[in-house]
Amino acid sequence: MTSTSFDVEKIRKDFPVFSRELPDGRPLVYLDSGNSSQKPNQVIETMREHLALHYSNVGRAMHVLGAESTDAYEGARDKIAGFVGAPSRDEVIFTKNASEALNLLAYSFGNPANTDPRFTLGPGDEIVISEMEHHSNIVPWQLLAQRTGATLKWFGVTDEGRLDYDPALITERTKIVSIAHQSNVLGTVNPVAEVAARAHEVGALIALDASQSVPHHPVDMTELGADFVAFTGHKMVGPSGIGVLWGRAELLESMPPFLGGGEMIEAVWMDHSTYAPIPHKFEAGTPPIVEAIGLGAAVDYLTEVGLDAIEAHERELTAYALEALREVPTLRVIGPETLEGRGATVSFTLEGIHPHDVGQILDDQFGVAVRVGHHCARPLHLRFGIPATTRASFYLYNTTGEIDALVRGLHHVQKVFA
Structure with a gap:
């Protein structure tokens, strides 16, 4: 059947x-695609062909292979932005997985380098998650609370496996709410629009772990109501080693770099540096080039189906x-x-x-x-x-x-x- x-x-x-x-x-x-999905020939062959015929580093080589590789890498960013309805391709940040994407985000809160009051975090401020989260959406926030003295709070889960949503848990002291769009254990799809509305009502930001939803359902960044969304390539018929953090451009622009190194800079002196615009500010060093191109091919495949x-x-x-x-x-x-x-x-x-x-x-x-x-x-x-x-x-x-x-x-x- x-x-x-x-x-x-x-x-x-x-x-x-x-x-x-x-x-x-x-x-x-x-029956284990929630862990990692299998890969179609279209993704495998796209990656093989790039490695065999087009591979070079991106954004820095002034020759034919460099141009081809850069075009393919940035073309993958365009595909992914379109796939998730991102208003701008520059809002798509390549990471190595959703865990790194969420850690990148958590790093910005309470960071003295970030003077944006929306990211200022200290004793008395609150972080809200839920009891159904993957460890990738728990541990970074625990570390942030330890680092800043903020209070970590969470929504419970009902006996039926639903989010036990109490809007009163999100208060004027809440700075960030981070929950799963869909649970990796329960399968529960959470009422993110309702949670986002409450977060924004009190001036908080909201992040979603969408690793279990982006591969399976149409997702549009402009309709979710979230400020940040993390997802990963290996669960959506793409390769491992590639993930995405989407964020609203004006928020990403206010965030300090997560990692320092090549390609994320504008100019460097011995005593200070200036940084490249988004998205490259968050993509230090040689990125997962072929993996990003493979994720672009995965997006093509899922779109065709x-x-x-x-x-x-x-x-x-x-x-x-x-x-x-x-x-x-x-x-x-x-x-x-x-x-x-x-x-x-x-x-x-x-x-x-x-x-x-x-x-x-x-x-x-x-x-x-x-x-x-x-x-x-x-x-x-x-x-x-x-x-x-x-x-x-x-x-x-x-x-x-x-x-x-x-x-x-x-x-x-x-x-x-x-």
């Missing part, structure tokens, strides 16, 4: 990994999975059990069976690749009183037949531990 308007078998042919067999001739059932079509396909898969998993005795879904306000990530526990055992049996005997552990979201698991979960996450190349394979594997796991 697959969508009649979505040719998933044609899409799967674009991904060479699905042509391989696992040991003992088992087919690969890859269509984010609306991908989202509809994933909703079918998620609805099918939520229904099929109900057949598995003692299985408990951690997160929303309906399609409303959720994405294509389903985490669960099996009573009396550790997720590590679940994952190993699924892999060894059924070729089903899922993620097990706390998924870099330990506080969320502590909130639910569990050490770990098993997570199945779906993408454009998955089928309902693969969900059937997951369910068969889970029934077998229960027999093993009966």
Whole structure:
């Protein structure tokens, strides 16, 4: 069973990994795209061709290869800006991943080099996050609170896996609110417009970790209402080693550099330096050139397939999975059990069976690749009183037949531990 308007078998042919067999001739059932997605030929070949025929450093070599490489690198920035509806290409900052993007942002708050009062942070000021965050959206803010004496606060999570949103938590003392657009464990899509409106009402800024949403749903920076958005390439059929921080231009212009070195400068003297305009102010040294070009190719691929079509396909898969998993005795879904306000990530526990055992049996005997552990979201698991979960996450190349394979594997796991 697959969508009649979505040719998933044609899409799967674009991904060479699905042509391989696992040991003992088992087919690969890859249900771990929330961790990292597989890569299509179009991305692989674009990167291979650039390395083979066009590679040079960017922004500094006055020859044909330098021009070609710079054009391809900056062309990728244009593609990504268009993909996420950024008002300006200069608002797209290349980082090595979403973690670096969020650390870059946190570095600006309370930094004496930043005199913008919106970034001034000290004792009595507040940082607001949530209990469902990935560690990448917790630890940088913990470090910022330790560095400045500010207070770290957070929204809780309901028993159903929804954000326990209380607008009163955001006060006149709040300087930054940073939450996930979509949870990497629960699949929950948060009410970011409502949170952003409240943050702006009190003069605070708002950042979103959109690593789990940009690959799966149409996202427009002008419509989200956020001031900053971080996402990563390897979850959106692109390569690892490349991520993005989008920010409103006037905010980025007021922020000090995160790293110093070549290419981010305007001029250097022995006692001081001036800095390049955005985006290059934040891209010190030789950047991940081929990775950025690969991300541009990933954006081309996702655009050709269509984010609306991908989202509809994933909703079918998620609805099918939520229904099929109900057949598995003692299985408990951690997160929303309906399609409303959720994405294509389903985490669960099996009573009396550790997720590590679940994952190993699924892999060894059924070729089903899922993620097990706390998924870099330990506080969320502590909130639910569990050490770990098993997570199945779906993408454009998955089928309902693969969900059937997951369910068969889970029934077998229960027999093993009966």
